[in-house]
Amino acid sequence: MxxxxxxxxxxxxxxxxxxxxxxxxxxxxxxxxxxxxxxxxxxxxxxxxxxxxxxxxxxxxxxxxxxxxxxxxxxxxxxxxxxxxxxxxxxxxxxxxxxxxxxxxxxxxxxxxxxxxxxxxxxxxxxxxxxxxxxxxxxxxxxxxxxVAGIPGLDVKFDETTIVSSDHAIALPKVPEKMVVVGGGVIGLELGSVWARLGAKVTVVEFLDKILGPMDQEVSTAFQKLLVKQGLEFKLGAKVTGVGKTEAGAKVTFEPVKGGEAETLDADVVLVATGRxxxxxxxxxxxxxxxxxxxxxxxxxxxxxxxxxxxxxxxxxxxxxxxxxxxxxxxxxxxxxxxxxxxxxNYDAIPSVVYTEPEVASVGKTEEELKKAGVDYKVGKFPFMANGRARAMLKTDGFVKILVDARTDRVLGAHILGADAGDLIAEAALLMEFGGASEDLARVSHAHPTLSEAVREAAFAAFAKPIHI
Known part of the structure; x- marks a missing residue:
């Protein structure tokens, strides 16, 4: 030894x-x-x-x-x-x-x-x-x-060619005509959007009635609408009961969680992205x-x-x-x-990012969590449509949303749907790490024109009023 x-x-x-x-x-x-x-x-x-x-x-x-x-x-x-x-x-x-x-x-x-x-x-x-x-x-x-976790209750046979995990969905030899993604979480949406942009017809099958389960509901709903515009289809509230190979490729069978007739989708590739x-x-x-x-x-x-x-x-x-x-x-x-x-x-200030286009980023509490906890809070929002840099970049989809304690103005959470959200969220995370308030952020000078001004405007909206809407 x-x-x-x-x-x-x-x-x-x-x-x-x-x-x-x-x-x-x-x-x-x-x-x-x-x-x-x-x-x-x-x-x-x-x-x-x-x-x-x-x-x-x-x-x-x-x-x-x-x-x-x-x-x-x-x-x-x-x-x-x-x-x-x-x-x-x-x-x-x-x-x-x-x-x-x-x-x-x-x-x-x-x-x-x-x-x-x-x-x-x-x-x-x-x-x-x-x-x-x-x-x-x-x-x-x-x-x-x-x-890779697989699908609870199902013995999925990964051949990593037709039925693939996230580990191999990054190395497909050609763009599939049809792809079914099982799981509407971060991994499924990221890799599904990759192949959709390259020409695949992508359908996402998700057990929950929303995508990005833990994400703020307002952000999740708006994000899904943008993905639909990009060509992705969604089957929500759907329990997958079978994934298997066929002569032509593969198929996914699912049934509504709340009851109803089973459906089957054919695909060239099935990506199982149900977590880890x-x-x-x-x-x-x-x-x-x-x-x-x-x-x-x-x-x-x-x-x-x-x-x-x-x-x-x-x-x-x-x-x-x-x-x-x-x-x-x-x-x-x-x-x-x-x-x-x-x-x-500090586990309360760890950000989460979905690297799609546009990106989705979050840190701290969601509205749903604050309501459940009985916290009295205020919301500050600002759309990228009103941001000069976003207009110049043709990146006007989405918004910034900041949640603050109604009494102290301390920032409890921040959620961004938009271009470079993964980078912009760091500003909110840093603020939360030091127990900062929305007014603290709003009174910091931000370079103009930048996307970060949308974060500042959302902070203005939380404790007073935004300037540019």
């Missing part, structure tokens, strides 16, 4: 690699175990990064075909799917290579293989050739992320005595510690939203705690 590490991290996704880097920066001796050939986990390899590359490329393709003429640019775009995929792969490589560089820079030992906890102080790594290596660790961090589940298989958790909750997540306390001394967990494998940046924040906080500092994550 080699020298003892201060920290061995199992998994090199956003939570794991960030935790490892921060711990190394704070002086700990760190090793990371990763089963893939490249670092970065699902996010960098088959999730966040490649999907965003395809989203941007497909949005550019659609814009060239529909909006450029209004700007005085006359082109006839032609799709080169192979080149688009090459762009995606190049983007992925740059990111995973970047993590490898950072490991080397911070003197982190990377070990390729499948990790399993032998005890609170040992991680056994099984290599591809079947050989094993045992790492001694003062502390172990479980950062193994999540896996914590990845705990084969980690030796049961043998080590690590407790899981009723949803299969690793149980932790307020400092990411499991019930077993010396074993911690972060990211998708524990409670909370399955978001890369949430995992990163937990990774930093855990590293600081292990180094004797006061690491902390």
């Amino acid at each position: 080699a020298d003892t590490f201060d920290l061995v991290v199992i998994g090199s996704g956003p939570g794991g690699y960030v935790c490892a880097i921060k711990a190394a920066q704070l002086g700990l001796k760190v090793a990371v175990v990763e089963k893939r050939k490249t670092y970065g986990g699902t996010c960098l390899n088959v999730g966040c990064i490649p999907s965003k590359a395809l989203l941007y490329a497909s949005e550019s393709f659609a814009e060239a075909g529909h909006s450029f003429a209004q700007l005085g640019i006359e082109v006839e775009p032609k799709l080169n799917l192979d080149q688009m995929m090459a762009h995606k792969d190049k983007t992925v490589k740059a990111n995973v290579d970047g993590v490898a560089f950072l490991f080397k820079k911070n003197k982190i030992t990377g070990v390729t293989g499948t990790g399993r906890i032998k005890s609170a102080g040992e991680v056994e790594v099984t290599k591809d050739d079947g050989s094993t290596e045992t790492l001694a660790a003062k502390t172990i961090c479980i950062a193994t992320g999540s896996d 589940k914590p990845y705990t298989e084969g980690l030796g958790l049961e043998e080590a005595g690590v407790k899981l909750d009723e949803r299969g997540r690793v149980e932790i306390d307020g400092h990411f510690k499991t019930n077993v001394d010396g074993i911690y967990a972060i990211g998708d494998v524990v409670k909370g939203a399955m978001l890369a940046h949430k995992a990163e924040d937990e990774g930093v906080a855990l590293a600081e705690i292990l180094a004797g500092q006061a690491g902390h994550v």
Whole structure:
């Protein structure tokens, strides 16, 4: 057995690699175990990064075909799917290579293989050739992320060609004529919109009576209308009862949740995007005595510690939203705690983004949550239609919505549907992190003309009146 590490991290996704880097920066001796050939986990390899590359490329393709003429640019775009995929792969490589560089820079030992906890102080790594290596660790961090969940109650046979998961929907060899997306959440809408823009007829089948289940209802409704304009169709309140292959492709059978006749949709490709589940298989958790909750997540306390001394967990494998940046924040906080500092994550100020066109972003409470909690609140809204920069960019769809405490004016939530919403939401998140009020935001000078002025105007609307409507 080699020298003892201060920290061995199992998994090199956003939570794991960030935790490892921060711990190394704070002086700990760190090793990371990763089963893939490249670092970065699902996010960098088959999730966040490649999907965003395809989203941007497909949005550019659609814009060239529909909006450029209004700007005085006359082109006839032609799709080169192979080149688009090459762009995606190049983007992925740059990111995973970047993590490898950072490991080397911070003197982190990377070990390729499948990790399993032998005890609170040992991680056994099984290599591809079947050989094993045992790492001694003062502390172990479980950062193994999540896996495709499938459809509850159905045994879906993924062939990753006709019936695909999100991991393979980023690499289809051709644009399908018809695609059925099972699941109207973030992943389904992002990847469904990619293939719709490239020419597929996309139908989304969703169990709930709305898309983006946890999202603010007003935003969800407005967003769905925009997606319908883009050609997507929706079957809401629909329970999928069957997904299978046919001679011509595949089919999806569903029935109304509230009762009614079953329907069947034929497709060339079916994307099952019904969420993800914590990845705990084969980690030796049961043998080590690590407790899981009723949803299969690793149980932790307020400092990411499991019930077993010396074993911690972060990211998708524990409670909370399955978001890369949430995992990163937990990774930093855990590293600081292990180094004797006061690491902390404010879960009330973690934003969520849907990278479609337009984007959807949210932080904090929704109106529905505030009503349920009996909170007296006020709403400030401002449409991008009234924003000068949005008009110049032909990006006038959507609005900014800010929710504040009616008595104190403290910002409780913010929701943005519109261009660059994922970047704009950071302003609201920062404000909430410091307990700010809408008036605080409104009295900060914003450059003109910018999309961020719409955020300021919504803040004005919350505590007084907007200027430009």
